[in-house]
Amino acid sequence: MQIAHIRSAKSGGPRHDPSYDRAKLNSDENLLLLCNGPHHDHVDKHEDLYTISELLEWKSRQIAQGGGCSVTDIEIDPLVRKLDEFIASLKEVNFVVELRGGVGSNGSGLIATALEAPVKSEEVNSDGAKYIGIRAENHGLLPIGVEVAGLEFDVGQVAYVPYHLSNRFTRYPVPCSLGQRESGEWFAHQDEIRDVMIALCRKIRCIPTRFRAFVRIGTGVAEFSSWASIAILPIWNSDITEDDLQVIFAS
Secondary structure, eight states: OOOESSSSSSSSTTTOOTTTGGGTEEEEEEEEEEEEHHHHHHHHTTTTTOHHHHHHHHHHHHHHHHSSSOOOHHHHHHHHHHHHHHHHHHHHHHHEEEEEEEEEEEEEEEEEESSSSSSGGTTTEEEEEEEEEEEEOSSSSOEEEEEEEEEEESSTTTEEEOOOOOOSTTOOSSSSEEEETTTTEEEEHHHHHHHHHHHHHHHHHHHHOEEEEEEEEHHHHHHHOOOOEGGGTSOTTTTTOOOHHHHHHOO
């Protein structure tokens, strides 16, 4: 809902009445509850149909349906502020993004795990394959569109190189929409990430120090996980050293 003016405060605005007392323009007498968006716009664009007398009749019916309750001019300002704050909270984006790991499961696709503490292959019916991915959950009240999901590598000098994850291992192919408390996960095979890393390091002649997950949502804004050390990626041998990595990327 949105608080609308019966008589516009602006000259040339919908139902503007120059003879109306300007001191009452923002008073309860001149305010009406309307649906936010299309309904409010429709009323203002067709003032020949929705006249001052018609809207005053609507207001009378609203008060009657509400038990005859009204508010004073002193009370209306805090009510307007609270309503505006509530509407703003509905639109607030609250997205939680985190890095994820995964292991291949014989007969059931992929088992998602924490990246820092992955499930061991022998603990599940695993095919031994490892995956790196992200998880995004919508904690807001409205659905959020996800345009891209991926990983971002820090290559120094405030330069971040993105890698977009494919839709092969997800129930939510991007672009998609996540409703309230809905979450989506996107993954890539460890060999795919290793190839990307090697190609990146050969191109920039250095090794990224850290990486993070990101999603770009429908508002054009990106949401990120915390940074993680590049060393936790399950693409290296357990005994590999920094010198070994330099040799790999130089070859």
